[in-house]
Amino acid sequence: MEALSNDLDWTGGMEIDGEHLTYLLFADDCAIFAHDALEPQEKLEQLQMKWSEIGLEMNLSKTKWMHNQFSPTATVEINGETIEEVKSFEYLGHQLSFLEGSTGEYSRRRKAAWSSFNRISTLLLDEDLPVKVKASLFHSTVIPAMLYGA
Structure with a gap:
């Protein structure tokens, strides 16, 4: 899965300690970073297309998205299905939230x-x-x- 994901030529994301970070990937868990409301939708569509090449399917009911207070609220859709917006989510056992911090x-x-x-x-x-x-x-x-x- 990582090899397929590395083929994606993504921009955007965020800079951490001089490294450009567009996604985190561990086993079948993926977190995508974006600058605006359109970027997550584009990246999810690209990721879904890449993964489908080897027979993997994105579980849209488990797919969530969230944004910080600086980006406007938007609707993210994949294949006509609206992706649920959340205030926080758990990734690899850690709760992530822009509003609550730690x-x-x-x-x-x-x-x-x-x-x-x-x-x-x-x-x-x-x-x-x-x-x-x-x-x-x-x-x-x-x-x-x-x-x-x-």
Whole structure:
């Protein structure tokens, strides 16, 4: 998939540490960066055409788009189907949002940590269980949930 995507001669995107970035691609997850409201539609159409050459299909019901406060609201359509505009989305386990910044991500991680804690709370509060075992459980379940939202 990456080889096909590299064939796309895309402009736009964004500059990060001197590198030009137009998309992020990992397995079957892709995030596209654009300067204006027309660019995402054009890029999605090109990507869909490239992927269809090898029999891959874009799942339009899972495809979302968002914009920052500096770009106008628009409608993005692929094959006549409107792509849902969202205020935030999750990419590779991280919540991305222009409006909330990191607040939404921190909240998501906090919830994941509490959820992990609640799943093992009976063990953690068991007076008969050695502290070493409790610490090991905590460090192997709650801490990763808090740090990575897993």
